[in-house]
Amino acid sequence: MFLARQRLLATLLGALTFLALLVCAEPSFGNFPAAESLPKKIYDTIARSFGSSGSSNNQQVLDGGAAHEEFSTMDWSQYEDDMVLTFNFTSPREKKAFMRAAEVLVLDVWKVSKASADVRISRSRYRDFLRILPKSLRKSTSHSVMIEDLQHAVISTFPMGNKEMQITKESDIHTTAEMFFKDYRDLDTIYDWLDLLAATYPSYISLEVIGQTAEGRDLKAIHIHSRNSVDEKKTVVVTSGLHAREWISVSSALYAVFQLVTNNDKNQEGSLLDQLDFLFVPVMNPDGYTYSWEHDRLWRKNRQDTGFSLCRGIDLDHSFNFHWQASTGTPCSESYAGSRAHEALEVHHFSRYINKTKTEGHKYYGYLDWHSYSQSILYPYAYSCDAEPRDEENLLELAYGLAKTIRWTSGKHFEVIPACQDRDGFYSPDVEGSGGSALDFMYNIHAIWAFQIKLRDTGNYGFLMPKKYILPVAKEMYNSFKYFSDFILNPE
Numbered sequence: 001m002f003l004a005r006q007r008l009l010a011t012l013l014g015a016l017t018f019l020a021l022l023v024c025a026e027p028s029f030g031n032f033p034a035a036e037s038l039p040k041k042i043y044d045t046i047a048r049s050f051g052s053s054g055s056s057n058n059q060q061v062l063d064g065g066a067a068h069e070e071f072s073t074m075d076w077s078q079y080e081d082d083m084v085l086t087f088n089f090t091s092p093r094e095k096k097a098f099m100r101a102a103e104v105l106v107l108d109v110w111k112v113s114k115a116s117a118d119v120r121i122s123r124s125r126y127r128d129f130l131r132i133l134p135k136s137l138r139k140s141t142s143h144s145v146m147i148e149d150l151q152h153a154v155i156s157t158f159p160m161g162n163k164e165m166q167i168t169k170e171s172d173i174h175t176t177a178e179m180f181f182k183d184y185r186d187l188d189t190i191y192d193w194l195d196l197l198a199a200t201y202p203s204y205i206s207l208e209v210i211g212q213t214a215e216g217r218d219l220k221a222i223h224i225h226s227r228n229s230v231d232e233k234k235t236v237v238v239t240s241g242l243h244a245r246e247w248i249s250v251s252s253a254l255y256a257v258f259q260l261v262t263n264n265d266k267n268q269e270g271s272l273l274d275q276l277d278f279l280f281v282p283v284m285n286p287d288g289y290t291y292s293w294e295h296d297r298l299w300r301k302n303r304q305d306t307g308f309s310l311c312r313g314i315d316l317d318h319s320f321n322f323h324w325q326a327s328t329g330t331p332c333s334e335s336y337a338g339s340r341a342h343e344a345l346e347v348h349h350f351s352r353y354i355n356k357t358k359t360e361g362h363k364y365y366g367y368l369d370w371h372s373y374s375q376s377i378l379y380p381y382a383y384s385c386d387a388e389p390r391d392e393e394n395l396l397e398l399a400y401g402l403a404k405t406i407r408w409t410s411g412k413h414f415e416v417i418p419a420c421q422d423r424d425g426f427y428s429p430d431v432e433g434s435g436g437s438a439l440d441f442m443y444n445i446h447a448i449w450a451f452q453i454k455l456r457d458t459g460n461y462g463f464l465m466p467k468k469y470i471l472p473v474a475k476e477m478y479n480s481f482k483y484f485s486d487f488i489l490n491p492e
C-alpha cells in the first residue's frame with residue numbers, strides 16, 4: 001500500500017509539475033522546487049492524498065505467489081496492474097517527447113537507446129500516457145509489449161532457496177559455491193559466503209568493512225592481495241549493485257571473486273594474482289539491495305532520507321563528486337542526486353576508502369562498474385559528450401577487446417558507446433544532469449582504464465533475469481574481466 005502511495009505521490013508531483021508548466025509564461029521542466037522548499041499548499045495536497053496511516057505490511061497472496069509468501073515480506077500487489085512496453089523511435093524528436101511524457105507521469109523508464117525505450121506502466125494509465133505522446137507514438141505499431149504481466153514476471157523470477165543455504169565458516173567453499181551460484185542470494189547469505197571465502201583463503205583475501213549505510217548495514221570490500229609484494233601495487237577495482245534491482249551484476253561480481261581466488265594456481269589467474277591487487281565491492285548499495293529483496297524487487301536507489309519523507313533514496317550513480325549537479329527534479333526521481341556530492345553514504349565511504357588505500361601505495365589502474373541491462377560497454381565521460389577522454393584510441397581498443405571476449409565466450413553482442421550518450425538518453429537533461437557518475441569519478445581521479453558495463457539482456461527479461469542465466473552471464477563477465485586485467489598488465 002505504501003508503495004502504491006509512493007507511486008501516487010510521484011504521479012501527483014508529476015501532474016503538479018505539468019500544471020505548473022501550463023500556467024508558467026515560459027514552460028520549463030527544470031523548475032520544480034526541491035522537496036524541502038515545496039510550497040506548503042502543494043505539500044499538504046500530496047500528504048492528504050496519502051492519508052495518515054503510513055506504511056502497511058498488508059500481505060496479498062496471489063495466484064502463484066502463495067509459495068513465495070514465506071520467503072519474502074514483499075507486497076506482490078504493487079505490480080498487479082503493470083506491464084513493460086517497448087517504444088520505437090523514428091526521430092530524436094519522438095524520443096524527447098517520450099522522455100518528457102514519461103517524466104510528467106513519473107514513469108519508470110527501464111532502458112533507453114537512440115532507437116527505443118522500455119517503460120513500466122500500469123494498464124490503467126496507458127491511455128493517459130498515449131494521450132500526451134505525439135501522434136506517431138500513439139500508433140500500435142510504434143510500441144510493443146516487453147513484459148505483459150509484471151507481477152507474474154517478478155514472482156516467477158523471485159528466489160525461494162535462500163533459506164536452504166546455511167553457510168558457516170566451517171563449510172567447504174567449493175561445495176557451497178556450487179549451490180551458491182544456482183540462484184540469487186540475499187545480503188546476509190552473500191556476506192556469510194564472503195566470510196567463508198576469506199576464512200578459507202586468509203593469506204590473500206581480506207574482507208574489510210568500509211562504512212555503514214543509513215540503515216546501519218555494513219558496506220564491505222573484498223581486497224585480494226597480489227602474491228608478490230611489489231612497490232607499485234597496481235590495483236583493479238570492480239563495483240556492482242550500485243542500483244539495487246540489478247541483481248545479475250552482483251552475482252557476476254561474486255563469481256569473478258570466486259574464480260579469481262580459487263583458480264589462482266592455474267596459468268592466467270595465477271599470473272594476474274602475482275602482479276595485481278583487486279578490490280571488489282560487490283554490493284555497493286546494501287540497503288537498496290535488501291529493500292529489493294524485502295519490499296520492492298524493482299527498487300533502484302539507496303534508502304537514505306532525502307528530507308522528504310515520502311520519497312527516500314539517492315541514486316548512487318549521480319552522487320559522486322565529479323561534475324556533480326543538483327537535481328532540479330524531486331527526490332522522487334529515480335536519478336535523484338542528493339543535495340550535495342557524496343551525500344549518499346555508500347559513495348562517501350567508498351571514495352574515502354579509495355583515498356585511504358591510495359595513500360597506502362595502491363595505484364588504481366583499472367575500474368569496472370557493472371550494471372544491467374542493455375549489453376553495452378560505456379566509456380568515459382558520462383557527464384558530457386563534449387569532454388574527450390584521454391587516450392581515447394587505446395580506451396576504445398580495450399572496450400572492443402572486452403566486447404570481443406564476450407562474443408567469443410557466449411556469442412552475445414555488446415555495443416561500445418560513450419557513456420554520455422547513455423546518460424543523455426536516460427534522463428531528461430533539463431531535470432537530471434549527467435554528472436556525478438562513479439565511472440567519471442574513478443576515471444578522472446583514479447583509474448587509468450575505466451568502463452561501466454551494462455550486462456544482459458537487451459530487453460526480454462530486463463532486470464528480471466531468471467536464475468538459469470546467472471552462470472552464463474557470470475562466465476562471460478569473468479572472461480572479459482580477465483581480458484581487462486591482462487590488458488592492464490600488458491597494454492602494448
Ligand SMILES: [Zn+2]
Pocket residue numbers: 242243246371372
Ligand atoms: Zn545501473
